[in-house]
Amino acid sequence: MKYNNQLLLFLLIFTFFYGYSQQILTKKEALEIALENNFGIKIANNNLETAKNNASILNGGFLPTATINSGADYRTNNQKIVFTDPQTGSDAERVGNGVITKNYNTSVALNYTIFDGMGRKYNYKQLKETYNLTAIQARQTIENTYLQLFTLYFQIARLSENKLNLEQALAISKSRFKRAKYQYEYGQTNKLEMLNAAVDVNNDSITLIAASQQLSNAKRGLNVVLGVEKPVTYEVETQVDFNEMLVLQDLEEKTMKNNSLLKQNEKNIAISEFNIKINKANYFPRLNFNASYGLNRTENENLVNPFGARLITSNGINAGVSLSWSIFDGGGTKTRVKNAKIALENQEILLEQQKLTIKNSVKNTWNNYKNQLFILKAQETNVATAANNFKRTEDRYNLGQVTSIEFRQAQINFINAKTALNNAKFDAKLIELQLLQLSGDILNVSF
Template identity: 75%
Template sequence: MKLSKNSIVIIAFLLSLSINSQEILTKEKALEITLENNFGIKIAKNNLEIAENNTSIYNTGFLPTATLNSGANYQRNNQSLTFTDRTTGNDSEISGDGVVSKTYNASLALNYTIFDGFGRKYNVQQLKETYNLTELQARETIENTYLQLFTTYFQIARLSENTNNLAEALTISKQRLQRAQYQYDYGQSTKLELLNAQVDVNNDSITLITAKQQLNNAKRGLNVILGSKDDTNFDVETEVDYNKMLNYDDLKSKTLENNSLLKQNEKNIAISEFNIKINKANFLPSLNFNTSYGFNKTVNENLINPFGAKLITSDGLNAGLNLTWNVFDGGATKTRVTNAKIALDNQQILLEQQKVNIENNLKNTWENYNNQLFILSAQEQNVLSNQNNFDRTQERFKLGQITSVEFRQAQINLINAKTALNNAKFDAKLIELQLLQLSGDILNVKF
């Protein structure tokens, strides 16, 4: 079936409408989807739930233990008994085959540790600190996911704008090729001008295809971060706002107070302190209470012993206290306490090291951020200058006052300037997010 020219135009128009109506994935929506579906965040939440379960009273040792035991036993034996008459000294024997004895028993035992040298108390406090540590680890995971999300999001925005710039450049190159073709057909230019225009169109086409491929790859990467199972296509917002209220002294104060890595190390120190106390608890005695109620029944059938009992039953309540004091364990407890103190010292050293490293990282990032804002301002002026230069060059090229080489150079300069501006714009925002992550404020960022 042949399509008319009008039909082709209509189809192209509808396709353009479809492309232009592609869904916009806002920053807020991307963040909402990520917090709900991201795989790493889901695992972090599960780990937090495990840590919470570990702080339950069922895992602290403060509850008693109860044990129920029961059993039954059946015996069928051949028996013989020999009696000696004390008067005559003669022996007499009684025997029986298939003598049956049945035994039944049941008991309920309750055990409770009254005192264990405060080991349980310190263990509970350590479990609570472990939960707090896991909570901070989950927060760090979310912070890293925030940064990963917006790094990819802004990379898509960067590639989208670069792709649009390259598409615009290709359109200009095609117009130049068409002009060169007309001039060559009418003998107003040489074959060389036409060939140069064709080469530039090919190069611009290849560059545009490469940019589109990079854009598609970045979108697929964002789908992974979003936890999306489908290969969803979308557009993103390209507007960027900067936080003009950032101050180095405030950032430093917040970093030392709220940085997730520093907070985690502080919790590790608390855990190490409780570990020392838990090990020291082994120097003290432990007191345990136990009680049980038991029932036993024995049934002896076809007895051969005339003095034996055919039925024996017993039941009763037993209770007791047990004091245990490991006076000397060969120095094992002393060694564990000493090693726990060394581990605590290592955690304190690590905290100081982290403070130095993070403060140095903050200084470098802050300086980089200010430099990037300056570069952004300079690139904005550079684009204006190159755009003005290109517009003038294009007019002169149309009038035949300059060569295609000069026109092409002006076009390349404009493309490079726009690309550099895009890079500066999004790099500055990403560095700003790194500053907010260092200060522990990235989760409060507003877009």
């Protein structure tokens, strides 16, 4: 009874750890983790928050500024005053040492720009466009993360299936070695047959170990994109579904409308246009309003002059407007306007270049996609043929009608065909994702 309980406990523990080691990380879960923890996305979101702060009314120059100034001054001086008596014409002298004077002042000032040639208006609009540009850049970062994430995810799926193929190949080689060993022990074959089978087992084992290492490395690479540390014991989904609704014309239209690079360049053009207007604002006058309330107090002690005031206080409001107009600034404004127009022209040229480049990328990627789908169909046929050939060769090998070399070649052909099919499947899916990224539709992919 005690033995049965121990056995049951062992089976439960083994089942738990086996289930944990075989935990499946789905595509949807991987995407959710990356969106929350990816370092690049976090930085992009922070940059977007900074751009939002910059585009606030608080940074637009539309609000007045208020300043409080306050100060105190203490002086001690030696003074000498010479008086002339108007009646006698004789001089009289007064001397004071350590004469103390105390000054106190405080004021509140308000300044506001009434008109600046519309410069702050265009600057505020430019900041809004900069925010929109940053939002598009953040979107592009997320799109790139999508593509990077699923490139690594499908690479893990590819390596997982390849590893499974290699495990099957190793199992076949071990079975063949076991058969050859029995035949040698019973004198039905020579030792060379057994040694060849042993070499093939070793080679398949080495290949499997290398594939396992590649798989572990790929999972660690995925962890970096996810922004988390996960044990590399998890598995991934290997099923691939293709979007059969893709049409080249629709992709081209969506690309010209939604591609992140093109949208960014359009925003750069808008920013450059506002930059011209901001520089042109320097041609106009500036009208400022200012107002202040001040309080001053002066205390004089030990006066030498008997007619001097011992206490002086003043307070009041001052207000006014000022107009300034730079009629000629040495040509600086004119130069900046010219350079801003050149910068705008460069942005327009760059947009046309990007349109042409991206149009070609869509067509080239589309052709690669269709070719890869054709290759996928062809590889499916190859696998069926190779599987049939291997099965027939295995049957004949068991009957002693073919050599071990012929059997091994059929085995290698079968494994290579399955590997090629596996590669074609995931290559086609990655090209499909590239098409969706170009068209700005990759964020709408559902898994």
